[in-house]
Amino acid sequence: MPRMRFGAFLAPHHPIGESPTLQFQRDIDLAVQLDRLGYDEYWCGEHHSTGWEVIASPELFLAAVGARTHNIRLGTGVVSLPYHHPFNVAQRIVQLDHMTRGRVILGTGPGALPSDAYMLGIDPLTQRDRQDEAMGVIRRLLAGDDRFSYECEWFTLKDARLQLLPLQDEVPMATASMISPSGMTLAGKHGCGVLSLGSMSTTGLAALPTQWGFAEESAAKHGKQVNRRDWRVVMSWHIAETREQAREEAKHGLMRWHNEYIVGTLMRPGDKPYATPDEAVDHVQSMGIAGASVIGTPDDLVACIRNLQEITGGFGCALGFVHDWANPANTAKSWDLVARYV
Numbered sequence: 533m534p535r536m537r538f539g540a541f542l543a544p545h546h547p548i549g550e551s552p553t554l555q556f557q558r559d560i561d562l563a564v565q566l567d568r569l570g571y572d573e574y575w576c577g578e579h580h581s582t583g584w585e586v587i588a589s590p591e592l593f594l595a596a597v598g599a600r601t602h603n604i605r606l607g608t609g610v611v612s613l614p615y616h617h618p619f620n621v622a623q624r625i626v627q628l629d630h631m632t633r634g635r636v637i638l639g640t641g642p643g644a645l646p647s648d649a650y651m652l653g654i655d656p657l658t659q660r661d662r663q664d665e666a667m668g669v670i671r672r673l674l675a676g677d678d679r680f681s682y683e684c685e686w687f688t689l690k691d692a693r694l695q696l697l698p699l700q701d702e703v704p705m706a707t708a709s710m711i712s713p714s715g716m717t718l719a720g721k722h723g724c725g726v727l728s729l730g731s732m733s734t735t736g737l738a739a740l741p742t743q744w745g746f747a748e749e750s751a752a753k754h755g756k757q758v759n760r761r762d763w764r765v766v767m768s769w770h771i772a773e774t775r776e777q778a779r780e781e782a783k784h785g786l787m788r789w790h791n792e793y794i795v796g797t798l799m800r801p802g803d804k805p806y807a808t809p810d811e812a813v814d815h816v817q818s819m820g821i822a823g824a825s826v827i828g829t830p831d832d833l834v835a836c837i838r839n840l841q842e843i844t845g846g847f848g849c850a851l852g853f854v855h856d857w858a859n860p861a862n863t864a865k866s867w868d869l870v871a872r873y874v
Contacts, residue, residue, distance in 0.1 A: 534847065537849040538573075539850075543765045544576065546853060556593070580652075594606045599631075605626075605636075607636075614643055614649070619687075643659050662686060721751070725759075728763065728766060737823065737824055765849070766835070768855065834873075
């Protein structure tokens with residue numbers, strides 16, 4: 533494998549109660565810091581209903597980031613395709629590609645939050661199929677194919693062609709993958725990259741060793757190719773000079789995030805609230821290098837990533853999940869330590 537890339541994945545997960553205006557600004561400031569430190573990628577997602585994940589348009593947010601950064605690649609992580617007409621998605625990505633001088637990566641998914649789909653009146657059972665259908669249409673549009681028409685139960689195209697093509701010869705694409713094989717299978721079908729978002733959960737971590745095989749099998753079936761370099765694994769970390777310092781900086785925010793978001797908002801099956809901040813950190817640290825979450829030193833993160841490389845067979849990019857476990861100053865320092873030593 534060539535040199536591993538590093539980046540950040542911003543859902544975002546910001547606690548309710550702070551100024552959202554300042555949260556947006558802090559997220560842009562983080563991208564500027566990561567660009568200066570030499571990180572490779574910065575991703576942000578699309579959500580509409582929890583109050584924690586307040587970015588409704590990744591393209592709009594990344595346009596602001598693009599104006600203040602120079603080198604870091606900018607990924608939609610992800611656009612929920614069943615929520616949009618595919619032609620509009622393609623148009624926005626082309627515009628963003630030009631505005632960022634060819635730094636865009638198009639990440640797509642079926643939509644992660646049931647509450648989003650419910651509000652929009654979308655049957656959850658149709659979401660993955662609609663993502664698949666939209667990806668095929670978007671690829672044709674971005675490639676500059678001859679005008680074509682397309683009609684299905686949820687959108688129509690008539691004699692369609694984009695008025696402007698991307699700045700890049702080919703916009704890189706990636707699809708979200710959680711725990712089931714469906715995301716990997718879709719990546720193989722379309723010959724695109726993967727964002728493994730489920731790796732921070734116990735069940736998601738257990739599924740990683742077999743995941744890439746589904747992508748390769750699907751690619752072979754559809755005459756496509758996939759490359760492990762385009763596989764991105766999302767991890768969580770907070771790094772300090774010592775484990776004790778990292779623990780003290782992260783424990784209160786970690787407990788709030790877990791109790792209020794993972795348990796209280798997502799209501800993830802099997803997860804229970806932590807009784808104390810120390811219990812929260814104890815659980816993360818007890819997993820050692822076998823997990824995908826690290827509260828510790830740069831050496832601890834190095835060991836964790838090497839272990840993940842071994843159990844997966846290799847992936848191309850480690851994306852740190854952006855969170856508010858620590859205060860802004862210590863969070864910025866954590867990203868600095870990763871850039872310097874990891």
